[in-house]
Amino acid sequence: MTFEPRSTPNLGHPVNPTTNLNHFTPPYINVNQPTYPSEPHPLFSHGQSPSPLISLFLKMNAYLLANLCLLILFFETNNQVPWPLFLFLFSAFSFFTCVLNFWLVPGGFAWRNNSIKNYPKLKGPIGWPLLGTIPSMGSLAHRKLASVASSFDAIRLMAFSLGNTRVIISSHPETAKDILCGSAFSDRPIKQSAQLLMFERAIGFAPCGEYWRHLRRIASTHMFSPRRIANLEGVRQSIADDMILRVRGEMKRSGVVELRGVLQRGALSNVLESVFGSCLDVERDELEFMIKEGYELIGRYNWEDYFSFGFLDFYGVRRRCYKLAARVNCIVTEIIKERKKVECKGRNDFLSILLNLAEEDRLSDSDMVAVLWEMIFRGTDTVAILLEWVMARMILHPDIQAKAQQELDACLGDRRQVHDSDIPNLLYLQAIVKEVLRMHPPGPLLSWARLAIHDVHIDKFFVPAGTTAMVNMWAITHDKSIWKDPWTFRPERFMEEEVSVMGSDLRLAPFGSGRRVCPGKALGLATVHLWLARFLNQFTWSPSKEIDLSECLRLSLEMKRPLTCCVVGRSSIM
Numbered sequence: 001m002t003f004e005p006r007s008t009p010n011l012g013h014p015v016n017p018t019t020n021l022n023h024f025t026p027p028y029i030n031v032n033q034p035t036y037p038s039e040p041h042p043l044f045s046h047g048q049s050p051s052p053l054i055s056l057f058l059k060m061n062a063y064l065l066a067n068l069c070l071l072i073l074f075f076e077t078n079n080q081v082p083w084p085l086f087l088f089l090f091s092a093f094s095f096f097t098c099v100l101n102f103w104l105v106p107g108g109f110a111w112r113n114n115s116i117k118n119y120p121k122l123k124g125p126i127g128w129p130l131l132g133t134i135p136s137m138g139s140l141a142h143r144k145l146a147s148v149a150s151s152f153d154a155i156r157l158m159a160f161s162l163g164n165t166r167v168i169i170s171s172h173p174e175t176a177k178d179i180l181c182g183s184a185f186s187d188r189p190i191k192q193s194a195q196l197l198m199f200e201r202a203i204g205f206a207p208c209g210e211y212w213r214h215l216r217r218i219a220s221t222h223m224f225s226p227r228r229i230a231n232l233e234g235v236r237q238s239i240a241d242d243m244i245l246r247v248r249g250e251m252k253r254s255g256v257v258e259l260r261g262v263l264q265r266g267a268l269s270n271v272l273e274s275v276f277g278s279c280l281d282v283e284r285d286e287l288e289f290m291i292k293e294g295y296e297l298i299g300r301y302n303w304e305d306y307f308s309f310g311f312l313d314f315y316g317v318r319r320r321c322y323k324l325a326a327r328v329n330c331i332v333t334e335i336i337k338e339r340k341k342v343e344c345k346g347r348n349d350f351l352s353i354l355l356n357l358a359e360e361d362r363l364s365d366s367d368m369v370a371v372l373w374e375m376i377f378r379g380t381d382t383v384a385i386l387l388e389w390v391m392a393r394m395i396l397h398p399d400i401q402a403k404a405q406q407e408l409d410a411c412l413g414d415r416r417q418v419h420d421s422d423i424p425n426l427l428y429l430q431a432i433v434k435e436v437l438r439m440h441p442p443g444p445l446l447s448w449a450r451l452a453i454h455d456v457h458i459d460k461f462f463v464p465a466g467t468t469a470m471v472n473m474w475a476i477t478h479d480k481s482i483w484k485d486p487w488t489f490r491p492e493r494f495m496e497e498e499v500s501v502m503g504s505d506l507r508l509a510p511f512g513s514g515r516r517v518c519p520g521k522a523l524g525l526a527t528v529h530l531w532l533a534r535f536l537n538q539f540t541w542s543p544s545k546e547i548d549l550s551e552c553l554r555l556s557l558e559m560k561r562p563l564t565c566c567v568v569g570r571s572s573i574m
């Protein structure tokens with residue numbers, strides 16, 4: 001396969017002003033929104049809209065206004081101000097007002113050259129000079145962006161700047177659909193860390209072209225097909241047995257269980273079995289460390305993604321990426337080399353399948369390294385993080401836990417092990433997972449953003465090519481005009497109304513939607529459902545101390561503090 005160059009945004013693409021301006025509003029959406037507690041932006045006086053002074057300043061050309069004042073001042077005091085001082089003041093003032101003129105535009109610095117006649121202007125925070133909104137993008141960026149969008153009355157679409165990068169964000173199902181499902185946003189902006197860690201050659205960051213389509217086709221046929229997921233049930237069961245043993249052991253040893261380590265190990269083993277098969281002889285601790293390091297590097301806001309300081313390496317991100325990529329390359333290349341020496345026919349793991357592809361479909365070794373590494377990287381933490389949130393909710397709500405256990409007992413009868421085939425009958429258990437995906441979506445900003453490859457209209461707004469687009473799924477799933485009592489954990493809501501989480505209903509799309517929707521969603525859900533059912537069937541779970549639901553957003557939304565709990569065996573399960 002040849003690798004296509006990243007497509008260049010077509011900045012001059014003609015736009016038809018009439019497209020996409022009509023909007024169908026489904027009954028569940030109340031267009032008169034703002035519903036989040038609004039957090040005033042530091043640069044605006046009352047959080048609702050720009051202060052009158054700033055609005056006036058924005059409307060008038062600041063540069064002309066300031067110099068006009070200076071000239072008036074000069075003529076008023078003509079005989080007293082010496083020329084050199086006047087010239088100095090004039091240039092300093094001009095420079096200052098020029099900077100203000102660039103900076104004081106809705107959406108901030110990066111939007112300075114994007115006002116197009118006859119189109120409404122996108123609203124958004126001005127942010128800080130040069131930095132834009134980067135200083136607000138911390139570990140709770142999803143909450144901050146939701147409250148800023150609400151305070152600007154820009155829930156449907158808001159503009160902001162990350163350094164010199166133009167960004168739009170949707171906190172509404174309709175505009176989210178336009179972004180995720182339209183053809184305009186089918187690329188992803190590539191971060192330096194993702195590039196250095198080889199993800200540009202894997203599914204997640206490859207530009208949307210023939211190579212990317214080829215990878216998705218291979219993955220959906222050989223890694224994520226329903227038949228393959230079903231074939232791997234044995235692996236999931238034996239890993240569940242192992243996790244249950246570890247939980248019991250930890251409880252016996254120390255009287256309390258820290259679940260995160262158990263889940264991460266289980267999820268890693270699961271994905272390794274699926275990708276490399278069972279006879280894998282690698283140091284799991286090292287792989288675990290590599291995944292953690294990758295998360296740390298990709299989840300970081302790296303100045304170099306927004307400013308070209310080629311010669312600087314703030315925080316050592318580049319150095320650490322080179323080191324990690326070299327280690328990953330070395331380990332995965334070695335595994336591929338070893339596998340080539342043995343007979344791959346008849347093996348069901350993803351690597352053997354890649355090596356057995358027809359000549360014209362085969363990937364180069366370096367592309368294979370990138371694809372396999374991405375599967376391990378994406379497949380481990382997402383599942384572990386989601387299951388940790390689910391268990392935290394089970395412990396926090398013993399009544400809901402008991403109800404799920406009653407459903408299990410009714411479905412399984414006495415002393416039977418739960419299987420994949422039982423999951424379609426466990427509707428309440430499925431509703432619990434949906435409710436956790438709603439309240440704690442592992443990708444509240446859908447993990448990886450999208451990039452406009454040509455000019456496009458979203459809502460009534462014009463969005464130029466090269467703009468980064470985000471969807472604030474967390475804001476949508478916490479919007480009280482869409483969800484009744486959005487802050488209450490109530491799985492029953494999904495028993496009352498069927499809502500798909502697979503990407504067709506943008507009220508709840510934790511796996512994204514459209515052509516770049518998560519390809520691992522069915523595998524992820526199959527794993528989480530089965531392991532949750534096994535955990536609830538085996539033990540009654542209770543808190544060891546107060547459950548802390550604080551969040552920390554890195555690449556995924558994690559529990560800030562690892563969940564600790566106590567367990568008591570329920571019955572002897574065969």
Ligand code: HEM
Pocket residue numbers: 180203204205216271374375376378379380382383386442443446447448449510511512513514515516517518519520521523524525
């Ligand atoms: C609970 C589990 C998971 C969640 C919540 C999740 C969530 C997501 C989200 C939100 C996206 C971005 C979608 C978009 O832009 O529309 C994504 C993309 C992706 N996910 Fe997942 N994911 C999960 C499990 C997995 C698993 C198990 C794998 C693989 C083993 C995986 C592999 C990927 C890949 C390769 C992409 C990039 C797709 C592309 O750009 O074409 N995910 N995931």
